[in-house]
Amino acid sequence: MVSRVIPVDPFDLVVFGATGDLASRKILPGLYRRWFAGQIPEGARIIGAARTEMDRPAFLDFARKQIDEHVGATKHDPAQIAAFLDILDYVPIDAMGEAGWEELRLKLRPEAIRAFYFSVGPALFGALATRLHAHGIATPEARIVVEKPFGRDLASARALNATLAAHFDEAQIYRIDHYLGKETVQNLMAVRFANILFEPLWNAQFVDHVQITVAETVGVGGRGAYYDRSGAMRDMVQNHLMQLLCLIAMEPPYHFDPDAVRDEKLKVIRALQPVPQTDIVRGQYLGQRAKGACDTDQPGYLEDVGDAESRTESYVALKAYVANWRWKGTPFYLRTGKRLRARTSEIAITFKEPPHSIFDEADESWRENVLVIRLQPNEGMNLKMMIKEPGPGGMRLVQVPLDMSFAEALGEEGTDIPDAYERLIMDVIRGNQTLFMRGDEVEAAWAWTDPIIAGFEARGDKPQPYDAGSSGPEDALMLMHRDGRRWREIRE
Numbered sequence: 001m002v003s004r005v006i007p008v009d010p011f012d013l014v015v016f017g018a019t020g021d022l023a024s025r026k027i028l029p030g031l032y033r034r035w036f037a038g039q040i041p042e043g044a045r046i047i048g049a050a051r052t053e054m055d056r057p058a059f060l061d062f063a064r065k066q067i068d069e070h071v072g073a074t075k076h077d078p079a080q081i082a083a084f085l086d087i088l089d090y091v092p093i094d095a096m097g098e099a100g101w102e103e104l105r106l107k108l109r110p111e112a113i114r115a116f117y118f119s120v121g122p123a124l125f126g127a128l129a130t131r132l133h134a135h136g137i138a139t140p141e142a143r144i145v146v147e148k149p150f151g152r153d154l155a156s157a158r159a160l161n162a163t164l165a166a167h168f169d170e171a172q173i174y175r176i177d178h179y180l181g182k183e184t185v186q187n188l189m190a191v192r193f194a195n196i197l198f199e200p201l202w203n204a205q206f207v208d209h210v211q212i213t214v215a216e217t218v219g220v221g222g223r224g225a226y227y228d229r230s231g232a233m234r235d236m237v238q239n240h241l242m243q244l245l246c247l248i249a250m251e252p253p254y255h256f257d258p259d260a261v262r263d264e265k266l267k268v269i270r271a272l273q274p275v276p277q278t279d280i281v282r283g284q285y286l287g288q289r290a291k292g293a294c295d296t297d298q299p300g301y302l303e304d305v306g307d308a309e310s311r312t313e314s315y316v317a318l319k320a321y322v323a324n325w326r327w328k329g330t331p332f333y334l335r336t337g338k339r340l341r342a343r344t345s346e347i348a349i350t351f352k353e354p355p356h357s358i359f360d361e362a363d364e365s366w367r368e369n370v371l372v373i374r375l376q377p378n379e380g381m382n383l384k385m386m387i388k389e390p391g392p393g394g395m396r397l398v399q400v401p402l403d404m405s406f407a408e409a410l411g412e413e414g415t416d417i418p419d420a421y422e423r424l425i426m427d428v429i430r431g432n433q434t435l436f437m438r439g440d441e442v443e444a445a446w447a448w449t450d451p452i453i454a455g456f457e458a459r460g461d462k463p464q465p466y467d468a469g470s471s472g473p474e475d476a477l478m479l480m481h482r483d484g485r486r487w488r489e490i491r492e
């Protein structure tokens with residue numbers, strides 16, 4: 001299969017926070033990979049900005065190091081890297097100060113597409129928007145890319161939306177949820193809306209329940225202080241897991257068009273029922289003693305955040321319902337956590353039993369059909385079906401997976417899936433907002449999340465401890481067991 005890379009028009013992209021973790025690991029290496037793929041034209045310019053005083057050669061040196069570290073051998077081509085560095089530049093700017101903006105303004109070309117990536121802490125989003133406007137840098141066509149977290153509750157999200165809206169139209173604002181940039185997430189829409197196969201079954205009549213799992217093996221590490229003010233509900237559920245839920249539950253949009261897709265997602269969020277605290281389990285990971293000579297002790301959550309009394313959750317599982325005709329009565333089980341058994345993200349749609357079994361002897365071996373959409377690792381899909389076990393000896397049934405790994409199904413193209421950030425940045429340049437959250441969507445998501453978090457605070461209890469390397473707290477198992485269901489195993 002021949003890879004189709006459509007070059008974008010020349011652009012000026014300013015990356016605020018260019019020396020930070022996200023820019024170093026994802027944005028700069030990702031932009032280089034798009035350059036290597038031939039998608040970025042020579043007329044493009046990428047300008048880093050941060051408070052650190054350095055000149056252009058020092059920034060190029062910095063960028064080269066990030067590419068060396070984060071780009072795989074197959075794309076690590078010294079000539080290409082040198083050509084890519086040629087389009088890079090740097091301006092020292094403090095988002096809270098007035099210096100450097102004029103220098104930046106002069107570097108930008110009136111005729112080129114202008115995009116500003118806010119890869120800085122959320123406290124600076126408003127200040128950047130305001131100064132871009134005040135210094136005459138924000139043209140009517142300019143785009144801003146806003147990182148997460150977008151607010152920490154409905155009130156702060158509304159305030160941030162209002163600040164941005166004072167200087168930019170909604171069509172200029174790209175709120176990133178990098179989960180939406182993942183290949184499989186977009187494939188979810190293709191599978192649902194480019195095939196007739198699933199849509200007739202995609203409702204409460206045929207779907208027993210949906211599980212959405214985002215499991216991490218890492219702890220909060222160096223982000224302890226930030227994380228402890230946020231927790232799994234704010235950090236993961238309010239954005240990533242809700243977005244995945246929306247893509248599963250939404251009605252077909254009339255067209256694959258940014259507002260048509262986002263209108264349908266918004267309807268799902270608005271239809272989400274409030275979640276009683278009895279349908280939510282919170283957890284905190286425990287520390288782990290070194291097992292072998294090469295291992296080191298792993299601190300628990302409380303040690304990681306340096307607060308023995310912390311009530312913030314590093315794990316959350318909950319049961320949600322979408323109150324509309326399509327999904328009435330179908331539970332959506334969501335769970336996410338740190339220091340779990342494996343790093344995996346998946347959506348599993350479990351279908352109901354056939355109305356009547358004709359295979360009496362095979363009843364015991366019968367298992368539900370499950371459609372599993374794997375986001376990571378090994379992006380792909382897998383449909384578990386019942387077939388006859390081969391061989392003589394009567395009609396015995398066995399469950400087998402119809403497995404589609406993108407890597408295997410699509411050959412080289414399947415293994416060469418661009419990182420979510422690469423795709424999303426290119427969408428910004430193309431002016432396509434489909435995979436970005438709209439302001440009203442973010443506010444609706446907080447409106448659903450806020451009462452849940454208020455409920456945590458009212459309960460005042462501590463999250464349940466769970467072993468590092470486990471599947472999470474015991475009570476999370478009970479959340480499913482009491483409905484006669486089971487979580488899927490967390491494994492890579």
Ligand code: NAP
Pocket residue numbers: 016017018019020021022023049050051052093094095096118119120121122124147148149
């Ligand atoms: P970081 O490592 O702390 O980097 C912050 C960047 O902002 C640095 O380049 C810093 O450089 C710059 N900066 C700080 N204060 C500034 C100011 N007053 N004016 C101009 N620049 C300033 O943070 P990060 O992890 O890269 O995260 C950046 C954003 O992405 C955050 O909103 C974060 O929530 C979001 N995010 C990050 C990740 C990730 O994997 N890292 C994932 C998802 C979302 P100077 O000190 O030189 O100014």
